[in-house]
Amino acid sequence: MSFSWGREAAGKNTHGYHRLVGGTMGPRRRPKPEEESNVLNQLLEYLLLFLLSFTWAGVWFQPETLVLPVVLVVVIQGFFLYLGDSHVLGILLLLIFAGLCMAVPLLVVFLPLVLYGSLETRKLPWALPSLAASAAAYPALGPQGLVLTGVVCTAALVLYLRSRELTRLGRRYYNLRDESKLLHARLESRQRQLLERQDAEIHLATLNERTRIARDIHDNVGHLLSRALLQVAALRTYNPAAPPDSPPEICRQTLDQLQDTLNQGMTSIRSSVHQLHAQAIDVKHHLEKLLGEVTHCSCEYSIDLYTEPDKDTAYAIIAMVKEALANLMKHSRARIFILRFREHPGFYQLVMENDGVEYGSPTPSNHGRISLPGLQHTPSRGARVPEGAGTSRGSRAQGGAETSRGAGESQDFLGTLLGRTGGLGLQNMHDRVEALGGRMQISRGMGFRIFITLPKPTKGANP
Secondary structure (H helix, E strand, O other): OOOOOHHHHHHHOOOOOOOEEOOEEOOOOOOOHHHHHHHHHHHHHHHHHHHHHHHHHHHHOOHHHHHHHHHHHHHHHHHHHHHOOOHHHHHHHHHHHHHHHHHOHHHHHHHHHHHHHHHHOOOHHHHHHHHHHHHHHHHHHHHHHHHHHHHHHHHHHHHHHHHHHHHHHHHHHHHHHHHHHHHHHHHHHHHHHHHHHHHHHHHHHHHHHHHHHHHHHHHHHHHHHHHHHHHHHHHHHHOOOOOOOOOHHHHHHHHHHHHHHHHHHHHHHHHHHHHHHHHOOOHHHHHHHHHHOOOOOEEEEEEEOOOOOOHHHHHHHHHHHHHHHHHHHHHOOOOEEEEEEEEOOOEEEEEEEEOOOOOOOOOHHHOOEEEEOOOOOEOOOOOOOOOOOOOOHHHHHHHHHHHHOHHHHHHHHHHHHHHHHOOHHHHHHHHHHHHOOOEEEEEEOOOEEEEEEEEOOOOOOOO
Protein backbone atom coordinates (compact mmCIF):
# COMPACT_ATOMS: atom_id res chain seq x y z
CA MET A 1 0.00 0.00 0.00
CA SER A 2 1.47 3.30 -1.01
CA PHE A 3 1.79 6.14 1.45
CA SER A 4 0.43 9.00 -0.62
CA TRP A 5 -1.35 12.12 0.49
CA GLY A 6 -1.24 14.41 -2.50
CA ARG A 7 -2.63 12.59 -5.48
CA GLU A 8 -5.29 10.74 -3.54
CA ALA A 9 -6.28 13.94 -1.82
CA ALA A 10 -6.37 15.68 -5.20
CA GLY A 11 -8.14 12.99 -7.16
CA LYS A 12 -9.37 9.58 -6.09
CA ASN A 13 -10.15 10.26 -2.43
CA THR A 14 -9.37 6.61 -1.67
CA HIS A 15 -8.15 7.31 1.86
CA GLY A 16 -10.87 9.65 2.96
CA TYR A 17 -8.98 12.96 2.70
CA HIS A 18 -10.34 16.15 1.16
CA ARG A 19 -10.72 15.87 -2.57
CA LEU A 20 -9.43 18.97 -4.35
CA VAL A 21 -10.27 19.26 -8.03
CA GLY A 22 -9.94 22.62 -9.68
CA GLY A 23 -9.90 24.41 -6.32
CA THR A 24 -13.18 22.87 -5.11
CA MET A 25 -13.63 20.64 -2.12
CA GLY A 26 -15.60 17.44 -2.64
CA PRO A 27 -17.21 15.03 -0.18
CA ARG A 28 -15.19 13.62 2.65
CA ARG A 29 -15.58 10.22 4.21
CA ARG A 30 -14.11 8.84 7.37
CA PRO A 31 -11.03 6.65 6.72
CA LYS A 32 -11.17 3.01 7.67
CA PRO A 33 -9.31 1.83 10.79
CA GLU A 34 -6.77 -0.16 8.74
CA GLU A 35 -6.01 2.93 6.65
CA GLU A 36 -5.39 5.04 9.75
CA SER A 37 -3.08 2.43 11.25
CA ASN A 38 -1.15 2.09 7.96
CA VAL A 39 -0.63 5.85 7.71
CA LEU A 40 0.60 6.00 11.32
CA ASN A 41 3.04 3.10 10.79
CA GLN A 42 4.48 4.67 7.64
CA LEU A 43 4.93 8.03 9.35
CA LEU A 44 6.84 6.36 12.16
CA GLU A 45 9.02 4.43 9.71
CA TYR A 46 9.81 7.57 7.70
CA LEU A 47 10.69 9.39 10.91
CA LEU A 48 12.92 6.51 12.05
CA LEU A 49 14.81 6.43 8.74
CA PHE A 50 15.23 10.19 8.74
CA LEU A 51 16.65 10.14 12.28
CA LEU A 52 19.06 7.31 11.42
CA SER A 53 20.28 9.11 8.30
CA PHE A 54 20.55 12.47 10.02
CA THR A 55 22.38 11.02 13.05
CA TRP A 56 24.89 9.22 10.86
CA ALA A 57 25.39 12.31 8.71
CA GLY A 58 25.87 14.50 11.81
CA VAL A 59 28.57 12.19 13.08
CA TRP A 60 30.35 11.91 9.74
CA PHE A 61 30.10 15.52 8.54
CA GLN A 62 30.04 19.01 10.00
CA PRO A 63 26.56 20.14 11.07
CA GLU A 64 26.72 23.36 9.02
CA THR A 65 27.24 21.34 5.84
CA LEU A 66 24.00 19.40 6.35
CA VAL A 67 21.60 22.33 6.06
CA LEU A 68 21.33 22.33 2.28
CA PRO A 69 21.10 18.49 1.92
CA VAL A 70 18.40 18.29 4.60
CA VAL A 71 16.34 21.05 2.95
CA LEU A 72 16.64 19.41 -0.47
CA VAL A 73 15.73 15.96 0.86
CA VAL A 74 12.72 17.32 2.75
CA VAL A 75 11.48 19.23 -0.33
CA ILE A 76 12.02 16.29 -2.69
CA GLN A 77 10.50 13.78 -0.30
CA GLY A 78 7.54 16.07 0.33
CA PHE A 79 6.84 16.33 -3.40
CA PHE A 80 7.39 12.61 -3.71
CA LEU A 81 4.81 11.87 -1.00
CA TYR A 82 2.39 14.43 -2.43
CA LEU A 83 2.53 12.92 -5.91
CA GLY A 84 2.36 9.37 -4.58
CA ASP A 85 1.47 6.89 -7.29
CA SER A 86 1.85 9.38 -10.13
CA HIS A 87 3.92 7.42 -12.60
CA VAL A 88 5.68 10.05 -14.69
CA LEU A 89 6.28 12.67 -11.98
CA GLY A 90 7.48 10.06 -9.48
CA ILE A 91 10.04 8.73 -11.94
CA LEU A 92 11.12 12.27 -12.77
CA LEU A 93 11.74 12.99 -9.08
CA LEU A 94 13.88 9.86 -8.73
CA LEU A 95 15.99 10.92 -11.70
CA ILE A 96 16.31 14.45 -10.29
CA PHE A 97 17.49 13.04 -6.96
CA ALA A 98 20.07 10.87 -8.76
CA GLY A 99 21.41 13.95 -10.52
CA LEU A 100 21.54 15.93 -7.25
CA CYS A 101 23.43 13.05 -5.62
CA MET A 102 26.16 13.43 -8.29
CA ALA A 103 26.26 17.22 -7.73
CA VAL A 104 25.94 17.13 -3.92
CA PRO A 105 27.46 13.84 -2.62
CA LEU A 106 26.10 14.45 0.89
CA LEU A 107 22.58 13.65 -0.42
CA VAL A 108 23.59 10.00 -0.64
CA VAL A 109 23.26 9.89 3.15
CA PHE A 110 19.49 10.29 2.77
CA LEU A 111 19.25 7.67 0.05
CA PRO A 112 17.37 5.20 2.39
CA LEU A 113 14.40 7.59 2.51
CA VAL A 114 14.17 7.67 -1.26
CA LEU A 115 14.64 3.91 -1.43
CA TYR A 116 11.78 3.35 1.06
CA GLY A 117 9.49 5.65 -0.92
CA SER A 118 10.29 3.89 -4.19
CA LEU A 119 9.47 0.54 -2.60
CA GLU A 120 6.17 1.86 -1.32
CA THR A 121 5.19 3.22 -4.74
CA ARG A 122 6.58 0.18 -6.58
CA LYS A 123 9.19 2.19 -8.51
CA LEU A 124 12.27 0.34 -7.29
CA PRO A 125 13.87 -0.02 -10.78
CA TRP A 126 13.86 3.76 -11.16
CA ALA A 127 15.74 4.13 -7.88
CA LEU A 128 18.74 2.28 -9.32
CA PRO A 129 20.21 5.49 -10.86
CA SER A 130 20.27 6.97 -7.36
CA LEU A 131 22.10 3.91 -6.08
CA ALA A 132 24.57 4.18 -8.93
CA ALA A 133 25.04 7.86 -8.14
CA SER A 134 26.30 6.86 -4.70
CA ALA A 135 29.57 5.91 -6.39
CA ALA A 136 30.13 9.63 -6.99
CA ALA A 137 30.06 10.14 -3.22
CA TYR A 138 32.88 7.62 -2.63
CA PRO A 139 35.62 10.27 -2.32
CA ALA A 140 33.56 12.23 0.22
CA LEU A 141 32.15 9.28 2.18
CA GLY A 142 34.83 6.68 1.87
CA PRO A 143 34.26 2.94 2.24
CA GLN A 144 32.90 3.20 5.77
CA GLY A 145 30.33 5.83 4.77
CA LEU A 146 29.11 3.71 1.88
CA VAL A 147 28.85 0.68 4.18
CA LEU A 148 26.80 2.65 6.70
CA THR A 149 24.59 3.92 3.87
CA GLY A 150 24.08 0.32 2.76
CA VAL A 151 23.16 -0.70 6.30
CA VAL A 152 20.54 2.03 6.54
CA CYS A 153 19.20 1.07 3.11
CA THR A 154 18.90 -2.51 4.34
CA ALA A 155 16.99 -1.22 7.35
CA ALA A 156 14.68 0.65 4.96
CA LEU A 157 14.08 -2.60 3.07
CA VAL A 158 13.29 -4.47 6.30
CA LEU A 159 10.91 -1.74 7.42
CA TYR A 160 9.15 -1.87 4.07
CA LEU A 161 8.69 -5.64 4.25
CA ARG A 162 7.43 -5.31 7.82
CA SER A 163 4.97 -2.59 6.80
CA ARG A 164 3.67 -4.64 3.90
CA GLU A 165 3.13 -7.68 6.11
CA LEU A 166 1.36 -5.60 8.74
CA THR A 167 -0.84 -4.12 6.03
CA ARG A 168 -1.72 -7.56 4.72
CA LEU A 169 -2.50 -8.91 8.18
CA GLY A 170 -4.53 -5.83 9.07
CA ARG A 171 -6.55 -6.07 5.87
CA ARG A 172 -7.17 -9.76 6.48
CA TYR A 173 -8.20 -9.09 10.08
CA TYR A 174 -10.71 -6.41 9.15
CA ASN A 175 -12.06 -8.52 6.29
CA LEU A 176 -12.59 -11.41 8.68
CA ARG A 177 -14.25 -9.08 11.18
CA ASP A 178 -16.60 -7.68 8.52
CA GLU A 179 -17.45 -11.16 7.28
CA SER A 180 -18.11 -12.27 10.85
CA LYS A 181 -20.48 -9.35 11.41
CA LEU A 182 -22.25 -10.02 8.12
CA LEU A 183 -22.59 -13.72 8.94
CA HIS A 184 -23.88 -12.87 12.41
CA ALA A 185 -26.47 -10.50 10.92
CA ARG A 186 -27.57 -13.18 8.45
CA LEU A 187 -27.88 -15.74 11.21
CA GLU A 188 -29.99 -13.37 13.29
CA SER A 189 -32.22 -12.64 10.29
CA ARG A 190 -32.58 -16.34 9.56
CA GLN A 191 -33.38 -17.04 13.20
CA ARG A 192 -36.08 -14.38 13.20
CA GLN A 193 -37.56 -15.86 10.04
CA LEU A 194 -37.56 -19.33 11.59
CA LEU A 195 -39.24 -18.04 14.74
CA GLU A 196 -41.89 -16.21 12.70
CA ARG A 197 -42.47 -19.28 10.57
CA GLN A 198 -42.67 -21.41 13.69
CA ASP A 199 -45.26 -19.09 15.19
CA ALA A 200 -47.22 -19.16 11.93
CA GLU A 201 -47.10 -22.97 11.83
CA ILE A 202 -48.25 -23.19 15.45
CA HIS A 203 -51.09 -20.76 14.73
CA LEU A 204 -52.11 -22.71 11.63
CA ALA A 205 -51.97 -26.01 13.53
CA THR A 206 -54.13 -24.50 16.27
CA LEU A 207 -56.69 -23.34 13.71
CA ASN A 208 -56.74 -26.77 12.06
CA GLU A 209 -57.23 -28.43 15.42
CA ARG A 210 -60.13 -26.11 16.23
CA THR A 211 -61.69 -26.95 12.88
CA ARG A 212 -61.30 -30.68 13.55
CA ILE A 213 -62.85 -30.38 17.03
CA ALA A 214 -65.76 -28.38 15.66
CA ARG A 215 -66.31 -30.94 12.90
CA ASP A 216 -66.19 -33.87 15.34
CA ILE A 217 -68.67 -32.21 17.70
CA HIS A 218 -70.99 -31.40 14.82
CA ASP A 219 -70.79 -34.85 13.25
CA ASN A 220 -70.98 -36.94 16.44
CA VAL A 221 -72.52 -35.20 19.44
CA GLY A 222 -74.72 -32.94 17.34
CA HIS A 223 -76.26 -35.85 15.48
CA LEU A 224 -76.90 -37.76 18.71
CA LEU A 225 -78.64 -34.78 20.28
CA SER A 226 -80.67 -34.23 17.14
CA ARG A 227 -81.82 -37.85 17.24
CA ALA A 228 -82.68 -37.56 20.95
CA LEU A 229 -84.74 -34.44 20.24
CA LEU A 230 -86.64 -36.26 17.50
CA GLN A 231 -87.30 -39.20 19.82
CA VAL A 232 -88.59 -36.94 22.58
CA ALA A 233 -90.85 -35.15 20.09
CA ALA A 234 -92.20 -38.52 18.98
CA LEU A 235 -92.86 -39.52 22.59
CA ARG A 236 -94.72 -36.29 23.23
CA THR A 237 -96.84 -36.93 20.19
CA TYR A 238 -97.52 -40.60 20.81
CA ASN A 239 -97.50 -40.54 24.69
CA PRO A 240 -97.59 -44.25 25.56
CA ALA A 241 -99.29 -45.59 28.66
CA ALA A 242 -98.02 -43.89 31.80
CA PRO A 243 -97.00 -45.80 34.95
CA PRO A 244 -99.82 -46.72 37.32
CA ASP A 245 -98.86 -44.12 39.89
CA SER A 246 -98.20 -41.29 37.35
CA PRO A 247 -101.04 -39.42 35.65
CA PRO A 248 -100.57 -38.54 31.93
CA GLU A 249 -100.09 -34.83 32.69
CA ILE A 250 -97.01 -35.52 34.82
CA CYS A 251 -95.49 -37.72 32.09
CA ARG A 252 -96.05 -35.02 29.45
CA GLN A 253 -94.55 -32.38 31.76
CA THR A 254 -91.47 -34.56 32.28
CA LEU A 255 -91.07 -34.98 28.53
CA ASP A 256 -91.35 -31.21 28.06
CA GLN A 257 -88.60 -30.59 30.61
CA LEU A 258 -86.41 -33.21 28.94
CA GLN A 259 -86.96 -31.60 25.54
CA ASP A 260 -86.11 -28.17 26.92
CA THR A 261 -82.88 -29.54 28.42
CA LEU A 262 -81.90 -31.18 25.14
CA ASN A 263 -82.70 -27.97 23.23
CA GLN A 264 -80.49 -25.97 25.56
CA GLY A 265 -77.67 -28.49 25.13
CA MET A 266 -78.08 -28.44 21.35
CA THR A 267 -78.05 -24.62 21.33
CA SER A 268 -74.93 -24.52 23.49
CA ILE A 269 -73.10 -27.04 21.29
CA ARG A 270 -74.14 -25.22 18.12
CA SER A 271 -72.87 -21.93 19.56
CA SER A 272 -69.55 -23.54 20.58
CA VAL A 273 -69.11 -25.10 17.15
CA HIS A 274 -69.80 -21.78 15.45
CA GLN A 275 -67.34 -20.00 17.70
CA LEU A 276 -64.64 -22.60 17.08
CA HIS A 277 -65.25 -22.45 13.36
CA ALA A 278 -65.18 -18.65 13.37
CA GLN A 279 -61.89 -18.62 15.30
CA ALA A 280 -60.42 -21.07 12.78
CA ILE A 281 -60.73 -18.54 9.94
CA ASP A 282 -57.39 -16.80 9.29
CA VAL A 283 -58.27 -14.08 6.79
CA LYS A 284 -54.66 -13.10 6.09
CA HIS A 285 -53.65 -16.70 5.44
CA HIS A 286 -56.60 -17.28 3.10
CA LEU A 287 -55.96 -14.07 1.15
CA GLU A 288 -52.25 -14.82 0.77
CA LYS A 289 -53.12 -18.31 -0.43
CA LEU A 290 -55.59 -16.95 -3.00
CA LEU A 291 -53.12 -14.38 -4.33
CA GLY A 292 -50.36 -16.98 -4.47
CA GLU A 293 -52.46 -19.07 -6.86
CA VAL A 294 -52.70 -16.24 -9.43
CA THR A 295 -50.37 -16.95 -12.37
CA HIS A 296 -51.64 -14.80 -15.27
CA CYS A 297 -50.50 -11.51 -13.75
CA SER A 298 -48.37 -10.20 -10.91
CA CYS A 299 -49.98 -9.47 -7.54
CA GLU A 300 -49.16 -6.92 -4.88
CA TYR A 301 -50.93 -6.89 -1.56
CA SER A 302 -50.90 -5.15 1.81
CA ILE A 303 -52.83 -6.65 4.73
CA ASP A 304 -52.89 -4.68 7.97
CA LEU A 305 -54.93 -6.36 10.70
CA TYR A 306 -54.55 -6.23 14.46
CA THR A 307 -57.69 -8.26 15.26
CA GLU A 308 -59.41 -11.05 13.38
CA PRO A 309 -62.72 -10.03 11.72
CA ASP A 310 -65.94 -11.69 12.76
CA LYS A 311 -67.17 -14.75 10.88
CA ASP A 312 -69.58 -12.95 8.53
CA THR A 313 -67.07 -10.25 7.62
CA ALA A 314 -64.28 -12.81 7.11
CA TYR A 315 -66.44 -14.95 4.80
CA ALA A 316 -67.54 -11.87 2.87
CA ILE A 317 -63.99 -10.59 2.41
CA ILE A 318 -62.69 -13.97 1.19
CA ALA A 319 -65.65 -14.45 -1.15
CA MET A 320 -65.33 -10.97 -2.67
CA VAL A 321 -61.60 -11.41 -3.28
CA LYS A 322 -62.31 -14.76 -4.94
CA GLU A 323 -64.92 -13.11 -7.15
CA ALA A 324 -62.57 -10.26 -8.06
CA LEU A 325 -59.79 -12.69 -9.00
CA ALA A 326 -62.22 -14.76 -11.08
CA ASN A 327 -63.40 -11.65 -12.95
CA LEU A 328 -59.79 -10.58 -13.39
CA MET A 329 -58.95 -13.86 -15.08
CA LYS A 330 -62.09 -13.98 -17.24
CA HIS A 331 -62.61 -10.39 -18.36
CA SER A 332 -59.39 -8.44 -17.86
CA ARG A 333 -56.05 -8.19 -19.62
CA ALA A 334 -54.36 -6.76 -16.56
CA ARG A 335 -50.66 -7.06 -15.90
CA ILE A 336 -50.88 -6.31 -12.16
CA PHE A 337 -53.48 -6.77 -9.44
CA ILE A 338 -53.25 -4.73 -6.23
CA LEU A 339 -55.09 -5.59 -3.01
CA ARG A 340 -55.12 -3.51 0.16
CA PHE A 341 -57.01 -4.68 3.25
CA ARG A 342 -56.75 -2.47 6.32
CA GLU A 343 -58.43 -2.38 9.68
CA HIS A 344 -59.51 0.98 11.06
CA PRO A 345 -60.99 1.70 14.50
CA GLY A 346 -64.57 1.55 13.25
CA PHE A 347 -64.53 -0.27 9.92
CA TYR A 348 -62.59 -2.49 7.51
CA GLN A 349 -61.35 -1.16 4.18
CA LEU A 350 -60.84 -3.37 1.12
CA VAL A 351 -59.41 -1.95 -2.12
CA MET A 352 -58.90 -4.07 -5.26
CA GLU A 353 -57.61 -2.59 -8.50
CA ASN A 354 -55.91 -3.59 -11.73
CA ASP A 355 -54.41 -1.83 -14.73
CA GLY A 356 -56.20 -3.82 -17.44
CA VAL A 357 -59.34 -3.46 -19.55
CA GLU A 358 -62.17 -4.63 -17.35
CA TYR A 359 -65.31 -6.51 -18.35
CA GLY A 360 -65.21 -5.72 -22.05
CA SER A 361 -64.05 -2.78 -24.10
CA PRO A 362 -64.52 0.64 -22.52
CA THR A 363 -67.12 2.93 -24.02
CA PRO A 364 -67.75 6.62 -23.42
CA SER A 365 -70.98 5.85 -21.62
CA ASN A 366 -69.44 3.82 -18.82
CA HIS A 367 -66.44 5.87 -17.71
CA GLY A 368 -66.83 7.13 -14.19
CA ARG A 369 -67.51 5.89 -10.71
CA ILE A 370 -70.52 4.43 -8.93
CA SER A 371 -71.08 4.22 -5.22
CA LEU A 372 -73.29 1.59 -3.65
CA PRO A 373 -75.60 2.08 -1.85
CA GLY A 374 -76.58 5.70 -2.55
CA LEU A 375 -75.30 5.60 -6.12
CA GLN A 376 -73.52 8.96 -6.29
CA HIS A 377 -72.05 9.13 -9.80
CA THR A 378 -68.93 11.25 -10.27
CA PRO A 379 -66.17 10.90 -12.87
CA SER A 380 -62.93 9.25 -11.77
CA ARG A 381 -59.78 11.34 -11.58
CA GLY A 382 -58.05 9.64 -14.48
CA ALA A 383 -61.13 8.95 -16.61
CA ARG A 384 -62.00 10.58 -19.89
CA VAL A 385 -65.34 12.40 -19.73
CA PRO A 386 -67.31 12.64 -23.00
CA GLU A 387 -69.10 15.70 -24.20
CA GLY A 388 -72.47 16.23 -22.64
CA ALA A 389 -71.58 14.37 -19.44
CA GLY A 390 -72.02 17.52 -17.36
CA THR A 391 -68.49 17.51 -15.88
CA SER A 392 -66.42 19.49 -18.39
CA ARG A 393 -65.03 22.92 -17.65
CA GLY A 394 -67.53 24.67 -19.92
CA SER A 395 -70.59 23.13 -18.26
CA ARG A 396 -70.03 24.06 -14.62
CA ALA A 397 -73.21 26.17 -14.67
CA GLN A 398 -75.23 22.98 -15.11
CA GLY A 399 -73.89 21.47 -11.85
CA GLY A 400 -77.24 21.57 -10.06
CA ALA A 401 -79.06 19.80 -12.82
CA GLU A 402 -76.33 17.19 -13.13
CA THR A 403 -76.40 16.55 -9.39
CA SER A 404 -80.14 15.96 -9.49
CA ARG A 405 -79.68 13.46 -12.31
CA GLY A 406 -76.67 11.75 -10.59
CA ALA A 407 -78.60 8.85 -9.08
CA GLY A 408 -80.31 7.99 -12.38
CA GLU A 409 -77.07 8.12 -14.33
CA SER A 410 -75.37 5.91 -11.75
CA GLN A 411 -78.21 3.40 -11.95
CA ASP A 412 -77.82 3.36 -15.75
CA PHE A 413 -74.05 3.00 -15.32
CA LEU A 414 -74.46 0.00 -13.02
CA GLY A 415 -77.10 -1.52 -15.26
CA THR A 416 -74.83 -1.16 -18.31
CA LEU A 417 -71.90 -2.66 -16.45
CA LEU A 418 -73.89 -5.56 -15.05
CA GLY A 419 -75.67 -6.14 -18.34
CA ARG A 420 -72.45 -6.55 -20.30
CA THR A 421 -71.03 -9.17 -17.88
CA GLY A 422 -74.12 -10.96 -16.73
CA GLY A 423 -73.86 -9.01 -13.46
CA LEU A 424 -73.50 -12.05 -11.19
CA GLY A 425 -70.03 -11.28 -9.81
CA LEU A 426 -70.51 -7.60 -9.06
CA GLN A 427 -74.10 -8.15 -7.98
CA ASN A 428 -73.03 -10.80 -5.48
CA MET A 429 -70.34 -8.50 -4.13
CA HIS A 430 -72.88 -5.68 -3.85
CA ASP A 431 -75.33 -7.95 -2.02
CA ARG A 432 -72.68 -9.07 0.46
CA VAL A 433 -71.62 -5.50 1.17
CA GLU A 434 -75.19 -4.32 1.54
CA ALA A 435 -76.02 -7.21 3.91
CA LEU A 436 -73.21 -6.11 6.22
CA GLY A 437 -74.21 -2.43 6.04
CA GLY A 438 -71.15 -1.35 4.07
CA ARG A 439 -70.46 0.69 0.95
CA MET A 440 -69.06 -0.38 -2.39
CA GLN A 441 -67.54 2.02 -4.90
CA ILE A 442 -66.46 1.11 -8.43
CA SER A 443 -64.12 3.38 -10.38
CA ARG A 444 -62.99 3.17 -13.97
CA GLY A 445 -60.11 5.03 -15.48
CA MET A 446 -56.78 3.53 -16.40
CA GLY A 447 -58.06 0.17 -15.18
CA PHE A 448 -60.68 -1.02 -12.71
CA ARG A 449 -60.95 -0.23 -9.00
CA ILE A 450 -63.31 -1.52 -6.31
CA PHE A 451 -63.37 0.32 -2.97
CA ILE A 452 -65.29 -1.39 -0.15
CA THR A 453 -65.85 -0.32 3.46
CA LEU A 454 -67.43 -2.69 5.98
CA PRO A 455 -68.41 -1.51 9.47
CA LYS A 456 -67.24 -3.46 12.49
CA PRO A 457 -70.01 -5.23 14.40
CA THR A 458 -70.91 -3.88 17.81
CA LYS A 459 -69.63 -5.72 20.87
CA GLY A 460 -73.12 -6.88 21.81
CA ALA A 461 -73.89 -8.35 18.38
CA ASN A 462 -74.06 -12.09 18.00
CA PRO A 463 -71.40 -13.67 15.80
